[in-house]
Amino acid sequence: MATKQINPFLKSALEFGPVLAFFAAYLLLKDNAYVIGGREYQGFVVVTAGFIPLMLVCTGLLWKLTGHLSAMQVVTAVLIVVFGGLSVWLNDERFFKMKPTLIYLLFGVALLAGILRGESYLRKVMEGLMPLQDEGWMILTKRICAFFFGLALLNEIVWRTMSTESWVYFKTFGLTAAVFVFFMTQSGLFKRYALEADKD
Template identity: 30%
Template sequence: MSQARKTAGQGAQLLTDVGPVIVFILFYNVGRNFVGDAAIYWATGAFMLATTAALAFAAIVQKRFPPMLVVTAVIVLSFGGLTIWLQDPIFVYIKPTIINLIFSFAILISFAFGFNVWKAIFGSVFHLPERIWWILAIRWSLFFQFLALLNELLWRHINDSIVPESARWFAALSWNESLWANMKLGVMAITFAFAMANIPILLRHQIEDEEKSADRPGSP
């Protein structure tokens, strides 16, 4: 595969991963100026459509079904549908918590079966020793739990929605729904920074093609 095609493929993959989040943020912020508090429902509907489009693009154009995108799509459509149907934003507030916990526990549960789901997902991209795959899987599992905790901290202290006082963890904390919605950009930045922080271990332990070939039986 040429470098140009590879770069284009990576760009398309990035678009399917972050595109729906950008759509949500845009619809939410623009919608606040026109429909006020109902913006969360318009943004949720747009997010559902964008996620469905991203999954369709991955399946039809890229000929792949990214497991993380599939799981995300199922949760987004389920909780988004409940949000719009019941006119209750709590469902969309807790959606990131559910998604991140599913990712985290999928990794941890796979360990119980002697299987590394993180390697299964990314093994075609990186070639690493088993020990490094386990380290990366544990790191990402803990990171997903951190994101789940962060989302809980954010939505539980929204002060201009229907979040009950009983849901609050800290009485001194209070912010509006816009912070929670726009923090999705912050979460993307945090995730990118965490991924970059793991680059050194990937580069240091990457197994080159020549080394893999030399390990094969019958190799000269």
């Protein structure tokens, strides 16, 4: 099924809205505890419980409107349900904090598997967005693979050594900024290995 074009603002709202809503809800509820079903839950776990269905609804709407979901969006949704659900069920915020680590490790390993086979799996999903020469795709794939492993390690360091509030800020803004900065630093590669337009 071909991807349908939708309003870019709506697309951004569906993709990033749940994360911003999680951040805002956490700031409001972080210092509170709630007794539900005779069990006490801290604000972080309560916000996580609300985030799971919100993320699923937004992902479902994105699929319905565009007719397409990327592999990362699907894997992210699955891991949110699994690890978010474990955090709520076991009343342990650590599981949800592990989720970014697993996401980056999974995609890092997938890219590494392709690299070892002499292929760029990244090219298969992004070729329409960035037409590059074969060598350019392999270089970019290797860099993104290393970047994913680096983000996985960084997330582990942050959630294991810092406060929950610090991790929430890091997850909401730090990881997003890291991805933005990474791709900004690849501009030289994009220019060097870009496919020339047909002169005719």
